[in-house]
Amino acid sequence: KAGVTQTPRYLIKTRGQQVTLSCSPISGHRSVSWYQQTPGQGLQFLFEYFSETQRNKGNFPGRFSGRQFSNSRSEMNVSTLELGDSALYLCASSLLGVNTEAFFGQGTRLTVV
């Protein structure tokens, strides 16, 4: 079966701009989680969606938002980009939630200049 697909793979944006990242989970998976990965901080949880509802949110500012569509595809948006937002953004899909095996996408590498 197809894995988790994240688009785009690479992105360069300017400070102050906004960006939208997309994640298509494995078919049949209803839970999508988003993480930010930086060298110093490791993976930091952003939010988790299940059946179009946000069930949990990490400690990120309101500039970070997300949504999930009825087909379980998810998007995350970052507005008013800052240099510190440069990171690898990973999405993970699982059948029912993170207490089941989660499959990660390849990630979107965002560089803010």
Next chain:
Amino acid sequence: GQNIDQPTEMTATEGAIVQINCTYQTSGFNGLFWYQQHAGEAPTFLSYNVLDGLEEKGRFSSFLSRSKGYSYLLLKELQMKDSASYLCAVLPGFQKLVFGTGTRLLVSP
């Protein structure tokens, strides 16, 4: 708060055995995961422990002691392809994984 500690870097020789430790202090506990991540790639699932004891899966084993807030990942018969980062993650609730910063393992010939 949530705190997960693991060594930053380890080195080992091909064919050897290495143990990567992870200690955690979290507000709740519903399981501990180990993931492997090669440079530039997505993390891949290795193991999940929710009860105390050892889980063996081929060359990889994972151990958990809930009373000590401690887990380890044991890799046997190391191969060059095992050079990667190993991420320990705890599930304090049911929707949010908390990750350690990862242990970079370098396997040399």
